[in-house]
Amino acid sequence: MKLNENSLIEGKRVVLVPYKVDHVMKYHEWMQSTELQTLTASEPLTLDEEYDMQQSWWTDENKCTFIVLEKDKWVDSKNSEIDCMCGDVNLFFNSQDDNSTAEIEIMIAENSCRGKGFGKEALLLMMNYGIQELKVRTYTAKIGCQNENSLALFKKIGFTQVCQKQLLQS
Template sequence: MRENENTVLRGQRVLLVPYERHHVPRYHEWMKSEELQKLTASEPLTLEQEYGMQQSWREDADKCTFIILDAVLWDQGCPEHHCMVGDVNLFLTEPDNQASAEIEVMIAEPSFRGRGLGEESVRLMLSYGITVLGITIFEAKIGQENLASIRLFKKLHFQEASVSEVFQEVTLRWEVTEQERHWLTEATPFQMATYSEIKQSITDRKS
């Protein structure tokens, strides 16, 4: 999505940055994992195909993705690709009026799971979806065996909407009422910056 190509969201523990070509090799290594393929219902891709997917995420108006960086590592001066821990995505299901979207999150690095990075990333993406994209309904489709993700989204006020025995997945839904919007705003302080500023800070570190 061009909308977020120069946007960075900064929370307390994570930075969300747009998915760029230089992120692809690390992302490709993640997706060789059979565990992640199963959890994300993904098929393994070649590196060339992964570059094509990155371009699709950049160009398609109904897709929005951010790479999740660990803010602690970033603040310590680690190279950007060493700070990568996962990604968070929106699939706009009604792209004409952008009223609803499916949300996904993946913490790909095992050592970074269970630290709350996935939860904060989802909160930031929900805030971005509401304030910038005008999303009013979010859905999460999760494999029934992925109990950690189901617990995460229920903690974030998502309610079970349906269960598919055929696909072995549960659909959770969150509607953006004024009460829910206020709860999210209070619970999710964040800053919005430009990716150009982030990349300049990398250049400054190297000089």
């Protein structure tokens, strides 16, 4: 979403910046992890596919993506933005009839950044951005049953489970 291309959202522990071409290499490295693929229900992409995906997200007005930076590293001028990356947070506007509802996702990819409140703060910052800038009124999330940490996080910030789907295996 180009609307957020000049946005910078600063919290106490994290900073959100738009997902740009410079971030793709590190993002691609994260997504080679089978753990992250499982937790995010993602398929591995080639590096070229990852660059194409970033560009499609950049131009798609129904997707808003920010990279989550570790603020303590970010404020230190010795570190590049890439060195500070710890995850991403996304909004998807899936309904053509209702732009006030968005699906929200969070991924804290760096193990060293998990369990420190980064995910919670990034979610709350993104939700506030969605309300203030994009006029979102309702948020939904799709979380795999095995992703206990995400389920607990979303429950902690007030989400309620409305359904559970079982995947069929053959």
